[in-house]
Amino acid sequence: MNVVRLSNVKVRYRGGEGLKNVNLLVRNGEFVFLVGPSGAGKSTVLRLIYMAERPADGQVVVGQFNSNAITPKEVPFLRRQLGIIFQDFKLLEDRSVYENVAFTLQVTGAKRKDVKRKVLRALTNVGLSHKRYKMPHELSGGEQQRVAIARALVNDPFILLADEPTGNLDPVTTQGIMALLEKINARGTAVLMATHNYSLFESRPSPRKRVVRIENGMTST
Amino acid sequence: MSGSFFYSLREGLDGFRRAKLASFIALMTMSFALILVGIVTAVAVNLVGLVDTMRGRIEFEVFVDNGLANADMAELRQQLLQVRGVAAAQYISPAEAAEIFKREFARGDDKKGSSFLDALDANPLPASFRITLQKPFQNSAAVQQVAQDIEKLRGVDEVVYRRDLIEALDRYVKWALLIGSGFGIMFCVGAFLLVINDIRLVIHAKRRLIEIMQLVGATRAFVYRPLLVQGFLQGIAGGLLASGFIYLLYRLLLLQLGTALQLPNFLFIGLLLAGILLGLAASYLGARKYIQ
Known part of the structure; x- marks a missing residue:
């Protein structure tokens, strides 16, 4: 079953060329690397998937949502089914680890009793339940990315979108984050990881993994 | 929720x-x-x-012809009240006018005003009406119109008001x-x-x-x-x-x-x-x- 499909997608940037022709398919439970140099359009592809951007041409289908039909009011409901992590973690610096993860559930109107259970489960999955009262600045870069992953997973998404998640991390920490993403993928969550670092794919081969290259606004497998 | x-x-x-x-x-x-x-x-x-x-204090003094009889005076008051814009018309008899004159011109030890009137055989002050205006008529244009309407009435000798003050206001x-x-x-x-x-x-x-x-x-x-x-x-x-x-x-x-x-x-x-x-x-x- 396809969870994400981009068909003949074009995006125009202001004052420059955007995506010319992007085709991408992510099936249930797959681990897809979207590999390309900086500026190739990797982040734009992810933005198209969480519908922060709309294609000028072509279509993006994510779960039951279609870019040609989705209304602005439906976008939040699409995002609740996705997990998104970034290179810069995007944590709230004035909230504890627990609060950062709980935040996702609170803003989507989850019941209070469910929040605690789900947050602790997500933090246990990333190995950080013992640091739940720490503030982000008290954590290492790798730990901060784990908090971001816990936040992305707490709503049980069908796909995890990772935009250069190891870009700010040292090689050892990078391997730890990759192992964590593989563990999440092994449990059935599809992963789409945008990276310029092809060696991340090469160094950890697996039958579930696949590479899609993007260059000059076009994809190739 | x-x-x-x-x-x-x-x-x-x-x-x-x-x-x-x-x-x-x-x-x-x-x-x-x-x-x-x-x-x-x-x-x-x-x-x-x-x-x-200040506008509420805008008043007319309507001086009445000296020879007007009391009955005509009552009728004049009715006519004044019917003039568009007039809120009230207070009758001031010559005797009351003399009292007011004395009060206003005889302050403190200065008894000139009082002695001036006393020196005369008869009270020279005419009867008058003090007119106050309805709120919408308390401006210079309306005041002028009301004054003209009053001047046309029989028995009215003179209409006096502070036109310059109203215009300045x-x-x-x-x-x-x-x-x-x-x-x-x-x-x-x-x-x-x-x-x-x-x-x-x-x-x-x-x-x-x-x-x-x-x-x-x-x-x-x-x-x-x-x-x-x-x-x-x-x-x-x-x-x-x-x-x-x-x-x-x-x-x-x-x-x-x-x-x-x-x-x-x-x-x-x-x-x-x-x-x-x-x-x-x-x-x-x-x-x-x-x-x-």
Whole structure:
């Protein structure tokens, strides 16, 4: 079953060329690397998937949502089914680890009793339940990315979108984050990881993994 | 629903704690703006009240022909009351006119006025009517028309009124209100823009929070709600502070000047409502920039 499909997608940037022709398919439970140099359009592809951007041409289908039909009011409901992590973690610096993860559930109107259970489960999955009262600045870069992953997973998404998640991390920490993403993928969550670092794919081969290259606004497998 | 309501309330209150300085500055600017609005309104209310009082004092003296009989006098009074714009016509007999003359020209030890009339064999002062006008006719154009209508009545000898005073009142009040309103509006708009800018800075500090809320699937309404709650609370606090300050200022002026200044209750309610509206509008405008 396809969870994400981009068909003949074009995006125009202001004052420059955007995506010319992007085709991408992510099936249930797959681990897809979207590999390309900086500026190739990797982040734009992810933005198209969480519908922060709309294609000028072509279509993006994510779960039951279609870019040609989705209304602005439906976008939040699409995002609740996705997990998104970034290179810069995007944590709230004035909230504890627990609060950062709980935040996702609170803003989507989850019941209070469910929040605690789900947050602790997500933090246990990333190995950080013992640091739940720490503030982000008290954590290492790798730990901060784990908090971001816990936040992305707490709503049980069908796909995890990772935009250069190891870009700010040292090689050892990078391997730890990759192992964590593989563990999440092994449990059935599809992963789409945008990276310029092809060696991340090469160094950890697996039958579930696949590479899609993007260059000059076009994809190739 | 109730959970998300309490979440918005908690987050709204928490907003002050998380950005203490920015919130404090925004609150002070809001209070200052509302104080300015309050003072401008209070001055305008008192100015309009003063002008109304002065206009209410506009009077005509209608002198009656000397030979008019008492019966005709009663009829003349009826006719005067029927003239468009006349509110009241008070009859002043020659004897009463003499009393008034003596009172006005014989102050203190100066008995000239009194002795002047006493020296005459008969009272030379004619009977008259003191005319007061209805409110819509208390301006120079209407006064002139009323005077002309009265002069046409049989038995009227002369109509006397302070035309120059009425015209001056009209002219100066018009300019005073125009200039006052111009400055008032300018100050208020300037102050409101400052408030909007300050609250926008408070919201700017929360752009990451807004971004993350949207990324994890919060609806637009949900993102707006805590920000609007904060703006609402800021508005109430600003309105209360401004009301308190203006009330204290009013009490102080009363003590110092001892004059009857007006401070209508609607001013306090207005300041509170203006604060709330301003807080909500500024929060909405500030948040709109970051909410897709």
